[in-house]
Amino acid sequence: MDISPNAYDTLKIPEATVVQRNLRNSLTQIPLKRPPITIGGADISLNRFSEIIYAGIVVLDYETLQPLHYALVQGKASFPYVPGYLAFREVPALIEAIQLLKEKPDVLMVDGHGIAHPRRMGIAAHLGALIDIPTMGCAKKKLYGNYEEPSPTKGDFSALLAADGERLGYVLRTKNKVKPVYISPGNHIDLADCLRIAQHCIGNYRIPEPTRRAHEFVNLFRTGKLSAGYHERPKDTLF
């Protein structure tokens, strides 16, 4: 599946909604075939009032959660930010970054929601529908759904539910007495696996390592401390 950098440039909300309704039919929830060896983190960064998007994918070793390689791409925000339509703004640049990777990650954690979305098409689901990699969403704020607040203890979680009771994902406490994060499947992954993976990726911060490092890298990129393109971790070194 391919997409040009400006694929969504001329779309209006009504048309974007149609795209979401169609893409939704291609989503699948299945357990991962094998335990992941690597996991990617996807995020973008912007300067205030700017149209330039700094997108990046960081691939980490699943066991150590240490970055192995990453790809950075500069793009243009041709679609406005509208809650519920985030994918149309960020996905084109993210796909470009993914294509630069020499080795694709076994699963990709995206900054935003998966199916925890009014039409089940959050950015992680949308991206997952266009690429051949299992995706999951990890958001910092709720977009859609209901849940009971998990206890203040790190590791505790509760289900994120749609109005009809459908389970959309989980609200996961990643740190004691700190706001939880919202986990949901994107595509080619199921609820149990995305929860297990998110739990495994918890480090010493609120944000799980994949998206936390992705955020860190795209910010370094935006501020000129990292350059566009594909980069590998020098052997016997750390990023």
Add this chain to the structure above:
DNA sequence: GCGACAG
């Protein structure tokens, strides 16, 4: 009409 509203 009112409240909610990822990044």
Add this chain to the structure above:
DNA sequence: ATCTTGTCGC
């Protein structure tokens, strides 16, 4: 998302 300093609590 980004800007931005101090401040409060563990």
